[in-house]
Amino acid sequence: MPRAGLDRAAVVALALAVVDDGGSTGFADLTLSAVAARAGVAVPSLYKHVAGLPALRREVALVCVEELRDALAAVDVAPAAEPDGTLRAMAHTVRDLARRSPGRYQAVQGSLWVHDPDADAVRAAGAAVVDHLSAAVAALGVPAERRIDAVRAVRAAVHGFVVLELDGGFGMPDDVDASFDFLVEGLVSGLRRVVVT
Amino acid sequence: MPRAGLDRAAVVALALAVVDDGGSTGFADLTLSAVAARAGVAVPSLYKHVAGLPALRREVALVCVEELRDALAAVDVAPAAEPDGTLRAMAHTVRDLARRSPGRYQAVQGSLWVHDPDADAVRAAGAAVVDHLSAAVAALGVPAERRIDAVRAVRAAVHGFVVLELDGGFGMPDDVDASFDFLVEGLVSGLRRVVVT
DNA sequence: CAGGAAAGCTAATGGCATTAGCCAAGCGCG
C-alpha cells in the first residue's frame, strides 16, 4: 500500500476541485467523503492534514477570498482611461469571477466567517476586498461622509445581482448581461451625482 | 399514550417556529429532529404528515414567500402620496420583514425552488412578488423596454443589502439604516431618470 | 540498518433522514 503523499495544500486543492465541480452548490456540498474519494484515501486519513470539515471549509474560503481580492487589486493597479472606469471594471470582475466559479463565490459569502474566531485571515482578506471597492468609490468623487454608504450600496447591488443570477433567480435569460450593465451604469452615475451633497 | 393530534398544518407551524428561533441560520438548521422534539413525538411520526425534509422545507418556503407577497400587495394597494413612494415603501417592507424574521427570509431564497418540479406554488408566489415590484417600477415611469432591467436592479440592490446585513457583512453597525436609505434613494432617483432614454 | 515520526488504515460512536412493519386510539357503523 503505497502512500498517497498528501499534505495540507494537496487536500485543500482537492477540496477546491470538489467545489468547482459542484456548480453553484459546490461549496455547500463540500464533504470529507468527496475529498477522500478524490484523494483515493479513507476519510479519517484526512484528519492527518486538516482539523475537520469546518477547518477545511475555512481554508477553501480563504483561497477564494484572496483570489477575489487579487483580482480587484489588479483592476486597481491598471485603472481604465476614465476615473469611473475602475468601479465599472471591478463590478464586472466580481461577476465574471462568480460566473466562472460559482462554487467559489459561495465560499466567499458567509455569515460563516464573520463570527468565527479562527477565521481572522479570511476576514482580513475580506476587508482588503472592501478596501479596493472603497478606493474605486473614492475615485468617483464621493465625499468622505458618504463613503461608507456608497460602498455598501455597491456591495449590495453587485452581490445581490450575482446571487440572483447564480441561483437562476432571473426567470428568463432575457439578456442578463444588459441588465448588469444597466445596474452598473446606474450605480456609477448615481454615485457621481452624490458629489454635490 | 394519548395522541399528539398533529396534522400537516401543525407540523408546518412547528417548523416555522424552529426557523424563527434559529436566527438567520434558522432555515438552514431546520431539521426533522428539531420539529419532532417540539411536537413531543418521535421523528418517523412526522412522515405521517409530510413527505420528508425537502417537502417540509418547501411548505415552509411557501408560507414565507406568500407572506412577502402579501406584504407587498398591501403596499401596492395603499400607495403613498407621491408616485415614487410605492417603490420606496416596498424596499423598506422587504427589509423590515427580513429583519423581523431572518430565518424566513432565507427560506424565500433559493436555487432550491427554481429547479424543483414540485415547487410550482412557491414559484408562483415568487412571480407575484416580482410582479408587485414591477408595478412599482412602472409607476416610476420607467419605459417598458427597460422594465426588466430595472426590476432586476431593484431586486439585486434590496436583496443584496438585506443578505449582507443579515450575515453581519457590514463590519461596524455605522448606521445601517442610513445606508439603506441612501441605497433606496439612489435607486428611486436613478430609475426616474431612465425616463428620458 | 535501526528506530521513530508521520501517514495511512479499521473499528466504533453519534447525529441525521428515511423505510418497514408493529400496535393502539378513536371513530363509525351495525
Added chain:
DNA sequence: CGCGCTTGGCTAATGCCATTAGCTTTCCTG
C-alpha cells in the same frame, strides 16, 4: 354497546456523514 378499520404514533433497522481512538506500516534520519 361493541366490532373493526383507519390512522397516528412507536420501535427497529439501514445508510450516509463527521469525528475519535488506536493500530500498522512506510520511509526518512541518524
